[in-house]
Amino acid sequence: MATIDGLPPLRDVIRTHDLVAKKQLGQNFLLDLNLTAKIARAAGGLAESDILEVGPGPGGLTRGLLVEGARRVLVIEKDPRCVPALEEISQAYPGRLQIINGDALEVDATAHLTAPIRVVANLPYNVGTELLIRWLTPKIWPPFWDSLTLMFQKEVAERIVAKPRTEHYGRLALLAQWRCDAKIVMVLPPEAFTPAPKVHSAVVHLTRLPECRYPATEQVLLRITAMAFNQRRKMLRSSLKGLAPNIEDLLNSVNIPPTARAEEIDLQGFCALARVVEAQEKAR
Numbered sequence: 001m002a003t004i005d006g007l008p009p010l011r012d013v014i015r016t017h018d019l020v021a022k023k024q025l026g027q028n029f030l031l032d033l034n035l036t037a038k039i040a041r042a043a044g045g046l047a048e049s050d051i052l053e054v055g056p057g058p059g060g061l062t063r064g065l066l067v068e069g070a071r072r073v074l075v076i077e078k079d080p081r082c083v084p085a086l087e088e089i090s091q092a093y094p095g096r097l098q099i100i101n102g103d104a105l106e107v108d109a110t111a112h113l114t115a116p117i118r119v120v121a122n123l124p125y126n127v128g129t130e131l132l133i134r135w136l137t138p139k140i141w142p143p144f145w146d147s148l149t150l151m152f153q154k155e156v157a158e159r160i161v162a163k164p165r166t167e168h169y170g171r172l173a174l175l176a177q178w179r180c181d182a183k184i185v186m187v188l189p190p191e192a193f194t195p196a197p198k199v200h201s202a203v204v205h206l207t208r209l210p211e212c213r214y215p216a217t218e219q220v221l222l223r224i225t226a227m228a229f230n231q232r233r234k235m236l237r238s239s240l241k242g243l244a245p246n247i248e249d250l251l252n253s254v255n256i257p258p259t260a261r262a263e264e265i266d267l268q269g270f271c272a273l274a275r276v277v278e279a280q281e282k283a284r
């Protein structure tokens, strides 16, 4: 059967290279090239960007990115079995696909990329959240990337875009929305993948802001939100007791009722609290 890029169908690629999915590597492959091209288009700006793709597997999303006109794609894949399949794609797109066989948690991709850079990936579930947090907390802001277009388990995607007073609202939402505009652009049923996972998946598109949405120091904000959400059912005057002896006064000074719970406080409120806590700590 003909494919949109003239390369063999992904089912044949998997058979030829004997790519039996390994659960421990989070391998759930997308085999529908129309779907991978659609995910690629959701990233936007492909023609003028270098793309970092983590975990290309047999290359379904990689092919989507290239067929949709990505300037260059750098893929980092941990499983050496996938490399020959990826090399066949590289030959079909001379000079546009670079393959690194390694662990995305250890490889410094930035050395191989030229701005503007977009990250597009169907992430391995076991390292997806860790990679996202790393991309959101670089030493300096703005980061090396302009946007992240990432597939997660749907529940993780909901935690990234969640608003206050909702079930999934927490530290991930605050961190992501402090530094990015974040939205879910696609929801996929388990049957879209081979093998099918147990749960639905969703693609989140995050566009970085030039500066954080409200001023605050990252470590202070992360420390406060960790304390607040680790005991999310407690009132803030209790969950944040260890932060300062006069925590009720500090909360009142930024118009947060000390009896409120973490999930009722929006990003602006947490940033204001981080600033007064830091000011008091510096004055001591």
Ligand code: SAM
Residues within 6 Å of the ligand: 025, 026, 027, 028, 029, 030, 031, 054, 055, 056, 057, 058, 059, 060, 061, 062, 076, 077, 078, 079, 082, 102, 103, 104, 105, 121, 122, 123, 124, 125, 127
């Ligand atoms: N992108 C492909 C697709 O959409 O069909 C495969 C996605 S699959 C969910 C995740 C891929 O990430 C697998 O190919 C797996 O081998 C790879 N992987 C897992 N852990 C990795 C790591 N630490 N660094 C790089 N790749 C990793």
